[in-house]
Ligand SMILES: NC(=O)C1=CN([C@@H]2O[C@H](COP(=O)(O)OP(=O)(O)OC[C@H]3O[C@@H](n4cnc5c(N)ncnc54)[C@H](OP(=O)(O)O)[C@@H]3O)[C@@H](O)[C@H]2O)C=CC1
């Protein structure tokens with residue numbers, strides 16, 4: 001691992017506090033940070049280095065998955081410096097360069113620089129332009145840029161943003177964060193299948209009936225109405241996280257694809273995703289919005305009553321769709337995806353349902369389809385549902401065989417992703433072609449939204465979503481698991 005500098009734009013923000021500082025600390029505890037590391041945090045308000053380090057410490061105490069150890073904390077904090085910086089002022093970059101270089105010289109660090117843009121998308125252009133103009137990116141070592149979501153709000157704005165980034169960084173130097181790609185279960189899909197030939201043999205195209213990907217949340221819009229009411233579930237969760245999960249599942253589940261995990265293959269999946277023309281969207285897509293309801297016996301308000309949301313908002317807080325992948329490995333196997341806020345439970349999972357037609361219900365009463373469930377979060381597990389006979393009534397009953405690891409102390413997505421970026425491994429970052437193709441696939445659906453071609457269904461907070469989403473699966477004689 002090479003010694004380096006991490007320049008963190010947005011070091012006084014929420015993401016830095018809740019995710020990035022804890023991720024860095026846990027990497028440190030695991031010995032996964034470079035021996036010599038200079039971290040320079042940036043924000044507009046004046047903060048001394050000591051106060052900044054104390055803010056980092058507070059963030060660790062509040063959010064780190066492992067408790068803070070007094071014995072190593074001073075060494076960890078000594079890597080941090082703070083610089084008062086306004087991204088819109090050109091001179092700030094020249095002074096920043098002086099600080100970066102002075103720390104590099106002081107610590108004997110080569111000019112390897114990782115720039116993390118944990119700031120609003122509106123600042124990305126001005127920052128990358130000035131990184132270049134000031135010479136911060138003209139270093140002798142490597143340079144990398146980590147960029148947060150959202151990556152555009154449609155295909156046009158995403159392309160514009162990418163063109164701007166590409167003026168300063170090459171595609172290989174850009175690390176687009178999709179934190180679902182950092183979840184440990186998602187990262188280990190490939191090796192999981194390869195390490196378990198038994199799973200491999202189950203994941204045979206001839207045996208699979210359909211694949212279901214769910215990302216349900218209990219939380220509502222929280223304090224983010226300003227952003228969320230414009231984005232909706234389709235931009236917030238579907239274009240990025242769900243389509244990435246579709247690519248990962250489609251790529252790694254069948255054995256014939258598992259061997260080659262090249263970028264071209266992942267792009268191949270998203271390229272094969274059959275477009276849904278806007279006129280046909282209502283046959284394949286369900287959009288919904290939560291109404292008042294109850295979650296775990298606590299009453300919660302409806303979406304349009306949330307602070308910052310207009311009473312007439314038509315924004316989607318739920319999205320479900322039936323997808324077809326025109327790829328030889330997935331011919332005739334539908335992928336169902338759904339995501340929603342204020343649902344009955346927090347769960348991200350991939351379910352593979354196996355064909356059941358060959359089982360004779362007269363000879364074997366009570367059987368149900370076999371299922372393979374890969375739970376991604378909040379817990380990590382693999383479960384297989386099989387049919388067992390009840391001796392008492394001669395009926396079969398579904399029984400779960402569960403394999404789960406103790407996931408209490410699993411690394412967080414940001415830890416795995418930051419580590420990869422430090423190493424220069426971009427496998428689990430969203431590459432431009434994937435992002436662009438995802439937006440292209442989403443575009444007709446956005447148009448259908450705009451032209452009101454898709455009804456907005458409502459669902460009670462605390463439920464499993466609109467009834468229309470159940471009907472979507474019933475058309476194919478399937479049901480959500
Ligand atoms: N928070 C989260 O959970 C998640 C956030 N993201 C993304 O991460 C990014 C950051 O989000 P978050 O931390 O929540 O945002 P915050 O609003 O909490 O923080 C924004 C940061 O940007 C800094 N900033 C704002 N204007 C300027 C400026 N002109 N010059 C320099 N710094 C500036 C602020 O510093 P100061 O005010 O001190 O200048 C602050 O550190 C966004 O792109 C967001 O979409 C993605 C997923 C989850």
Ligand SMILES: O=C1O[C@H](COP(=O)(O)O)[C@@H](O)[C@H](O)[C@H]1O
Nearest residue numbers: 149179215217219236237348377
């Ligand atoms: O990116 C986002 O993800 C979270 C859900 O992430 P998870 O890791 O808790 O599953 C979602 O709440 C948020 O709206 C979205 O911006």
